[in-house]
Amino acid sequence: MTAVVDATEMTTSEWELMRIIWTKGKASSSEVIDLIKAKKDWTESTVKTLLRRLVSKSALTTVKDGRRFIYSPNITESDAMDQMTAEMFSRMCNMKKGSEITKLIRDTNLSQADIKQMQAVLANKLRTAPKVVECNCLPGKDSCC
Amino acid sequence: MTAVVDATEMTTSEWELMRIIWTKGKASSSEVIDLIKAKKDWTESTVKTLLRRLVSKSALTTVKDGRRFIYSPNITESDAMDQMTAEMFSRMCNMKKGSEITKLIRDTNLSQADIKQMQAVLANKLRTAPKVVECNCLPGKDSCC
DNA sequence: TCTTTTCGTTTACATCTGTAACTTTTCAAT
DNA sequence: ATTGAAAAGTTACAGATGTAAACGAAAAGA
Numbered sequence: 588m589t590a591v592v593d594a595t596e597m598t599t600s601e602w603e604l605m606r607i608i609w610t611k612g613k614a615s616s617s618e619v620i621d622l623i624k625a626k627k628d629w630t631e632s633t634v635k636t637l638l639r640r641l642v643s644k645s646a647l648t649t650v651k652d653g654r655r656f657i658y659s660p661n662i663t664e665s666d667a668m669d670q671m672t673a674e675m676f677s678r679m680c681n682m683k684k685g686s687e688i689t690k691l692i693r694d695t696n697l698s699q700a701d702i703k704q705m706q707a708v709l710a711n712k713l714r715t716a717p718k719v720v721e722c723n724c725l726p727g728k729d730s731c732c
Numbered sequence: 733m734t735a736v737v738d739a740t741e742m743t744t745s746e747w748e749l750m751r752i753i754w755t756k757g758k759a760s761s762s763e764v765i766d767l768i769k770a771k772k773d774w775t776e777s778t779v780k781t782l783l784r785r786l787v788s789k790s791a792l793t794t795v796k797d798g799r800r801f802i803y804s805p806n807i808t809e810s811d812a813m814d815q816m817t818a819e820m821f822s823r824m825c826n827m828k829k830g831s832e833i834t835k836l837i838r839d840t841n842l843s844q845a846d847i848k849q850m851q852a853v854l855a856n857k858l859r860t861a862p863k864v865v866e867c868n869c870l871p872g873k874d875s876c877c
Numbered sequence: 878t879c880t881t882t883t884c885g886t887t888t889a890c891a892t893c894t895g896t897a898a899c900t901t902t903t904c905a906a907t
Numbered sequence: 908a909t910t911g912a913a914a915a916g917t918t919a920c921a922g923a924t925g926t927a928a929a930c931g932a933a934a935a936g937a
Contacts (some may be wrong), residue, residue: 654914
């Protein structure tokens with residue numbers, strides 16, 4: 588079974604709401620409305636619309652609890668992040684992904700454990716790494732770099 | 733002077749065209765139309781519309797060459813990639829960025845030089861890395877992890 | 878010069894997004 | 908039972924996006 592939810596079709600605004608629901612596990616619209624207030628100046632209506640759209644994209648499931656709905660995610664935060672990241676990197680030139688990741692490492696606040704983990708993966712990867720990665724910008728030898 | 737072009741407002745389709753122009757340095761609309769055919773089944777009209785929108789977003793500059801235009805990028809591929817990456821990572825929980833980068837390392841085809849570069853950066857970073865990175869999903873201690 | 882290509886410009890149109898007001902339904906408290 | 912508050916549902920609307928046809932102008936070939 589392939590991914591039921593396509594996280595790449597969540598908009599930035601929708602993503603903000605998802606973060607709240609991922610963090611809390613589940614939430615009613617009023618909880619979401621309350622929590623989003625700290626970050627965004629949206630009206631209740633706006634939040635409800637976004638929640639509804641997330642439901643229609645199958646990113647959220649609802650369960651009725653009396654008069655209100657409890658929203659819970661249909662995709663994990665981790666899976667969603669993976670999809671987004673993959674989508675973005677798929678747009679980039681193969682040859683340039685490496686330096687982009689390097690920049691990311693440089694610019695991101697990483698824990699000691701994160702770093703050690705990366706070091707382990709890299710050490711292992713080095714053993715079979717190619718001398719160069721081919722560019723795939725244009726078909727044929729005509730490519731960029 | 734801040735970034736004149738906001739690459740995060742380029743759509744996926746527009747990005748495809750940018751890649752061609754980045755790779756070639758500059759190109760006429762007919763060159764772009766020809767080259768995109770290998771990847772996308774767009775009509776000439778569609779490509780022209782997208783080029784025009786890129787010009788209106790200041791992502792491309794045109795110089796007239798006889799009857800036609802030569803398009804060239806107003807932002808480097810590298811800067812655009814940086815902006816996109818930064819935008820995406822800004823949406824993620826601080827605490828989870830590390831493992832996301834680790835996955836990226838695992839899933840990306842990297843050259844030996846790329847890997848060594850990352851290793852250097854990481855070794856250096858480890859010396860001042862925090863034990864843990866705080867989650868920033870919700871305001872206050874109420875955060876996720 | 879007349880015609881055919883080749884570009885660029887204008888117009889189109891459905892869907893998606895950001896943003897929200899207005900309306901209806903349904904608990905909960907008189 | 909009545910009413911007020913809370914939640915959900917309906918409708919709206921401008922701008923962005925995907926996708927393109929049609930029209931016009933200019934260059935190149937006949």
